[in-house]
């Protein structure tokens with residue numbers, strides 16, 4: 001074993017081996033993998049080996065597609081067989097809601113270049129004669145689905161990496177990780193100590209323990225999972241071809257052919273988290289005791305869906321553990337708070353996702369950033385608020401919902417409320433319906449007395465529609481109040497603060513008393529933040545952005561802080577909270593409670609002021625995401641309730657009404673404001689999204705991403721983010737719907753919904769620049785139906801920004 005290495009990958013499951021291979025592929029060959037036992041000794045060896053592309057996140061789906069296409073390449077490089085069976089697969093729908101979901105997925109696949117199709121019951125029967133199609137409305141057929149040999153595939157990754165120069169050390173547990181002053185790591189193993197520039201935690205079932213070795217908690221939990229293999233059956237043996245996979249969400253099962261028999265696995269409701277207090281180090285190549293009682297109901301259902309199962313004897317039951325993160329996606333990337341420690345764990349579908357995880361992490365390590373937005377699997381999507389108890393509850397929920405329809409407006413109940421602000425009880429009394437963002441309870445809307453305190457999950461307009469409309473009206477015609485706790489907030493202080501911000505942000509850094517909107521870019525010019533910078537003094541700034549991006553944003557800030565200590569950054573997201581008031585009467589309301597002149601001339605659009613409101617110390621910004629006249633009023637968390645009562649009392653006769661996120665997201669639509677994670681994300685660059693308005697290309701500072709952004713601007717973007725009015729009735733766009741023009745898919749939707757006050761269904765999306773002109777007529781496919789849509793360039797509300805700026 002060598003004594004020094006650029007990278008030590010810990011763990012020789014399918015994921016660790018994929019990371020090792022991809023690092024060599026991108027040119028890093030002085031690397032090694034250290035495995036406790038033999039390759040595949042964690043979850044990998046007992047996997048059923050199935051793979052598929054279906055994933056609600058389009059970038060995850062694309063990476064799954066990459067993984068599946070990679071296997072042929074691995075076979076060619078190594079001469080080893082991955083045991084590939086590209087048999088295709090059908091996901092059944094037995095309810096109209098599931099059919100909506102599958103149609104929406106099919107629509108997304110069009111611009112992703114995936115050849116899935118919707119098939120009817122007859123076609124299903126033809127593809128899979130052992131399936132009883134009774135009660136089945138249709139299915140999504142994916143020709144890329146299939147299965148492989150888990151061990152052969154892992155060894156193929158390993159051999160390909162070895163051939164390129166990587167070292168693999170087996171039967172050598174890593175015992176300790178100690179960071180050295182130069183940020184490299186001392187990796188203490190049973191066979192000696194290695195100094196590694198970087199560590200990759202690919203510890204799979206033991207990833208939590210490998211995290212603790214560096215003092216971090218990685219939110220994942222193992223679950224038990226069972227599948228059965230039957231004896232040979234004539235229905236399969238005599239078929240003459242190999243059966244496609246059948247996913248039957250109603251029965252919580254997946255099925256495929258195994259030899260001349262059948263392999264069927266279950267994601268049952270009565271499921272068991274495993275190894276709650278940690279994975280035993282002596283757990284190896286053994287299986288857990290089978291528990292057929294636990295899958296009794298699912299099995300009974302499966303007998304009806306696949307009657308052949310009743311006649312086929314069970315040859316083998318596999319019960320093994322594998323890990324999940326709270327939302328079921330992997331945990332990948334640089335671990336916040338640590339230097340040179342990377343995560344490649346929480347991968348619950350190693351054979352669908354392992355290649356994409358390996359590629360992403362290798363890109364990140366070698367080039368400094370992944371090529372696409374991988375926030376859906378970024379380890380930084382969870383903050384330090386997360387606890388093992390939260391993870392456990394969410395993982396169980398996720399396992400139970402593995403085959404559930406994911407609705408775009410759905411709020412899942414497990415482990416809630418996790419975090420609340422002081423105002424939570426006030427909203428609750430007013431019949432708030434909450435959602436959760438990054439662990440924090442956030443009001444979605446206020447339910448009228450005759451409505452349930454729950455939003456119905458749907459792809460169509462929900463029961464929140466009328467309530468959100470009323471909230472929008474209150475804002476536009478009087479004044480609305482909404483909590484602003486769900487912004488990420490940071491203070492940036494110090495002598496070097498201005499220069500540092502000027503370098504890290506692409507936009508203008510304002511003078512004292514002013515604020516500006518600015519993108520933050522990666523070196524490749526991708527948008528990695530959509531932030532507001534407020535200058536309180538020359539040496540103190542407040543930066544606000546997306547609440548869910550706290551760990552991501554802090555990780556970036558900390559990676560780029562000057563070493564001389566001239567700048568300090570602090571995350572104050574839950575400490576400085578408050579309310580925004582918005583609407584034509586908001587100035588009147590503020591004037592009643594503020595201790596200073598807030599008239600239009602004294603308090604201008606984009607001003608920021610520190611002033612007292614009632615008895616509270618506040619920082620007030622004249623800006624609101626509603627696109628109306630309005631103010632964000634920030635106070636220390638312990639003064640929030642006081643501030644609420646001051647505003648509520650003073651606003652009573654002005655028609656002050658609370659509003660939630662559903663209304664807020666509707667109001668921004670009629671101002672054509674983009675939102676983080678939808679219109680602005682690391683997949684896009686400033687000029688194509690319109691963010692060039694806020695990018696100060698000419699500033700002296702050589703800001704991060706400047707060269708790439710300038711090039712994009714000078715070359716002219718190939719596509720443009722545009723707004724459309726959609727001709728729809730009971731369903732609006734959510735995201736990722738294809739945009740058709742002249743019979744072809746030319747673009748995709750980023751987000752949208754119903755702009756209540758303007759009474760228009762609105763979509764944002766990208767189309768090629770050459771056709772992105774006012775009045776362009778396109779069609780947008782919503783739930784399988786093409787809807788007419790017209791491009792508009794003048795905002796629907798207050799097109800001259802009179803309300804906003806006067």
Ligand SMILES: Cc1cc2nc3c(=O)[nH]c(=O)nc-3n(C[C@H](O)[C@H](O)[C@H](O)COP(=O)(O)OP(=O)(O)OC[C@H]3O[C@@H](n4cnc5c(N)ncnc54)[C@H](O)[C@@H]3O)c2cc1C
Pocket residue numbers: 010011012013014015016034035036037038039040041042043044045046047048049050051172173174175202203204205206207210225226227318319320321322344345346347348349350351352353
């Ligand atoms: C019953 C069952 C069926 C499944 N079916 C499928 C399927 O059909 N399709 C699919 O895609 N996925 C399936 N999976 C999931 C799949 O097995 C996992 O996604 C995958 O194996 C995860 O791989 P990994 O490399 O992350 O982790 P693991 O396979 O757990 O590998 C981690 C490795 O790290 C090593 N290690 C840990 N700590 C140390 C240390 N301190 N020092 C050195 N080495 C260490 C371990 O020995 C182990 O070899 C199934 C899982 C189960 C249990």
